Amino acid sequence: MIRTRFAPSPTGYLHVGGGRTALFNWLFARKHKGTFILRVEDTDAARNTEEARQAIFDGMNWLGLDWDEGPDKGGPHGPYYQSQRNDIYDNYFEKLLAADRLYNDGGAYRFRFERKPITMQDLVCGEVTIDYRDESNTPDMVVKRSDGSYVFHFVNVVDDLEMRMTHVIRGEDHLMNTPKHLQLIAALGAQPPQYAHIPLILNPDGSKMSKRDAGAAVGDYPKQGFLSESVVNFIALLGWSSKSDDEIFTLIELVDRFSLEAINRAPARFDFEKCKWVNQQHIAKISTETFADLAKPFVEAEKLPITENYAAVISAVKEKVRLLTEVPAAIDFFITDDAAQDAETVAKAKANPNSALLTTLAEHMAELTEWSADIAKEAITTVAQANSAKPGQLMFPVRVALSGRAHGPDLGDVFEILGKERTIARLRIF
């Protein structure tokens, strides 16, 4: 039975690197019908915050990564906050003491490493050997501070043992820590889990992605108008490949295709443009109803009313936006008569000789007894031909007159949604 975990410390927001680590652990567990555990490593009392703890839960929930054991959920190996597991750590500490592997150093306790080469079999990196005879590079590590608290390496190992982890999938920044953990586990007389160290995520310029960098916080993605499945899809592709030409996957499809063997060893740079493209692909895949629901908060945030024709309006722009944040600006001209216009585009359209025909077009439309996308388009053809112009040449001025911009939905949709009166009114104003 596979058991994996995500063990963040609540000292900041949830980082995309952490999000991807959580994702890979989750995917591996789900793929093999195993158990996924969330454990909060809050041993650094000085740096832990309640906001950070909440950000982890919010981020995990948003990404759709549910846990089988952990906070709010419980489980047979709890509690799942390290700050509440001190008795357990004391027990293990006694074992190390009894095995004569600890010594006091300035009030703190250090673990005495065995001075020999340590070889590990990493599921991603393969066989890696670190020579512990070189003490300058591997000084005996502190497991208990002089203030009595335990350090990361110790509690992390104890918990992975206690919680019966079978696989530890974590960032490559932990690769050099693994022999330390292996030594600790051996000293405790236990069997280690299998390790898989995944490459780090870098900034577009190749530098290490850390706090403050664009795209670093998982919590920023929903605000920027990304769908959670897009983000999951995109970060899965950073350091992992399905080995096929397909790239757009739902969470379920990822579970189906995921494997540790397909994880790369080289770090990957974050490409914001591609992330947006992935989002666009997911928007295209979801239903109009779902899209309307997801876009609604962004529309309301811009103080735009949800009108009766909201469904039609949203449907007209669904395949034109890459981010949900683009929706308000894409639909506002449908909803209000004083939506912001692109001055440059308007000037360009007014300079267009064909815009002189717009008045004629408005008059012609005013005489129509019925109204539909096709009838309105036909009116354009009629007016154009009567004035020896091509219908297509009228499209641009008409678009600008009706929407105030150069880009937008199909003109037929615009005619239909705006209706006869507003269409004519805007043509005349222009």
Place this chain on the structure above:
RNA sequence: GACCCGUUCGUCUAUCGGUUAGGACUCCAGGUUUUCAUCCUGGCAAGAAGGGUUCGACUCCCUUACGGGUCGCCA
């Protein structure tokens, strides 16, 4: 500095000794849309360098260069 991991188009990647080195993002050009976008088609663009091993190397080995990581009483 020492140690560890890595290095295919600008970016994400496929390739498990024999391929015209494939796909995707970006960019460019056509086409569709009586319209901009979407979409479709095409194009630009890569094996870090040098040595080996081999009939044959992007693929295996060594060296160098470059990138990342680690050397805490942070996690």
